[in-house]
Amino acid sequence: MRSMRLTLCAGAVVAAAFTPGAYAADAGPAGVSVNPASPASGSDVRLWATGCVGRTGTAVSDAFVSDARLTGAGGGGLVGDTRVRTALRPGNYAVRVDCDGHQVRGTVTVPAPHSSPGVSAPASPVAPVNAGGGGTARLAAADDARAVGPGTRQAVVGLVLASVAAVVVVVRSARRGDDGRD
Incomplete structure (x- = not known):
C-alpha cells in the first residue's frame, strides 16, 4: 500500500510539472x-495583438489595403500580415483588433515619403484582390486557424487522461x- 501512495504522489508531481500554466x-x-x-506606404507589415484570449482575430485600419486575419495559440498574442495602402498620406492611423x-x-504611423528623383513607390492594390482560386483564399485562412494545434484545454484533458491511465x-x-504472493 505504501508503494501505491508513493506512486500516486509521484504521478501527481509529474502531472503538475507538465501542466501548462496558461492562466498564470x-x-x-x-x-x-x-x-x-x-x-512606408505600399509596404507589408506584421501585426501582433496582445490581450486576446482566442485563437483568431481581425485587424482593421484605414491604413491597410484589406483587413488582416490574425491567428495564434491564444493567450500569447495573435499574429498576421497585411499591406499599407500605396496612396496614403503620412500620419497616425488607428488599428482595431476584434x-x-x-x-x-x-x-x-506612416512617415512622409523620402522623395528621390526617379524613384516611385511600388505598385500595390488599394483594395482586396480576388485573384483566381474561386475564393479559396478565405477557406485557406480558415484552415490555417484550425491548423494551429490543440489549445490549453485539450492539453490539460490529455494530461489528466494519461494520469488516470497510469x-x-x-x-x-x-x-x-x-494476489499472487499471499
Missing part, C-alpha cells in the same frame, strides 16, 4: 504592435502482485 502567464498590456514600427468579443487598439496500470499491477 501574463501576456502583458493589451495592444497592437506593428513591424516595421513606421511602415477578437472573441474583445477589442484591442493600437496605432500605425494510475489504473499501477493499481492493477499492485493487485496482481498482492
Whole structure:
C-alpha cells in the first residue's frame, strides 16, 4: 500500500510539472504592435495583438489595403500580415483588433515619403484582390486557424487522461502482485 501512495504522489508531481500554466502567464498590456514600427506606404507589415484570449482575430485600419486575419495559440498574442495602402498620406492611423468579443487598439504611423528623383513607390492594390482560386483564399485562412494545434484545454484533458491511465496500470499491477504472493 505504501508503494501505491508513493506512486500516486509521484504521478501527481509529474502531472503538475507538465501542466501548462496558461492562466498564470501574463501576456502583458493589451495592444497592437506593428513591424516595421513606421511602415512606408505600399509596404507589408506584421501585426501582433496582445490581450486576446482566442485563437483568431481581425485587424482593421484605414491604413491597410484589406483587413488582416490574425491567428495564434491564444493567450500569447495573435499574429498576421497585411499591406499599407500605396496612396496614403503620412500620419497616425488607428488599428482595431476584434477578437472573441474583445477589442484591442493600437496605432500605425506612416512617415512622409523620402522623395528621390526617379524613384516611385511600388505598385500595390488599394483594395482586396480576388485573384483566381474561386475564393479559396478565405477557406485557406480558415484552415490555417484550425491548423494551429490543440489549445490549453485539450492539453490539460490529455494530461489528466494519461494520469488516470497510469494510475489504473499501477493499481492493477499492485493487485496482481498482492494476489499472487499471499
